[in-house]
Amino acid sequence: MLNLTTCLSLVFTSTLIVNTAAKAQICIQGDCKKGFGIQKISSGYSIEYLVGNFNKKGKLEGDGYWLKPIYGLAINESELISAFSQENPATEKLLNLNAAVIETGNYSNGMLNGPGVMILSQLDKFPAINYFPAINWIPERWLGKNNIRYMKYEGLFSQSKPGEAGKITFYYPNDT
Numbered sequence: 001m002l003n004l005t006t007c008l009s010l011v012f013t014s015t016l017i018v019n020t021a022a023k024a025q026i027c028i029q030g031d032c033k034k035g036f037g038i039q040k041i042s043s044g045y046s047i048e049y050l051v052g053n054f055n056k057k058g059k060l061e062g063d064g065y066w067l068k069p070i071y072g073l074a075i076n077e078s079e080l081i082s083a084f085s086q087e088n089p090a091t092e093k094l095l096n097l098n099a100a101v102i103e104t105g106n107y108s109n110g111m112l113n114g115p116g117v118m119i120l121s122q123l124d125k126f127p128a129i130n131y132f133p134a135i136n137w138i139p140e141r142w143l144g145k146n147n148i149r150y151m152k153y154e155g156l157f158s159q160s161k162p163g164e165a166g167k168i169t170f171y172y173p174n175d176t
């Protein structure tokens with residue numbers, strides 16, 4: 001028969017094992033522990049990529065990028081590496097890699113702080129309201145229904161969250 005302390009210890013240990021195993025971080029290019037690199041983070045069905053300079057803790061420090069692919073589609077990692085062989089790849093090039101969310105700016109200990117840019121494509125699958133709760137004033141008819149290629153927010157970020165003030169631009173296939 002198990003006592004309460006043993007049961008709690010088993011629950012804590014199994015939770016720790018699940019949480020530790022749930023997030024895999026792989027450096028696919030460069031040095032992701034004190035240098036420039038490209039890191040892939042897998043957690044269940046979610047995959048993200050961090051690109052930029054990493055500190056000793058393995059977190060983005062300084063100019064960097066965070067990319068999340070379109071659900072159900074993969075980012076071609078060799079094309080991602082090729083895109084970042086130039087210093088600042090074009091937005092269109094990153095979107096063509098199947099990126100649904102792109103954040104770029106100045107990172108501090110893994111968090112985007114200060115001026116930055118967030119780009120959202122696939123607005124029908126990734127509603128902007130999930131990323132910008134303060135922009136519920138944007139009419140729903142604009143999001144995902146009028147053939148928007150992507151939406152770009154330029155403004156201040158705090159702890160990787162966009163501020164309420166900023167500039168939002170909608171990009172259509174042949175217009176802005």
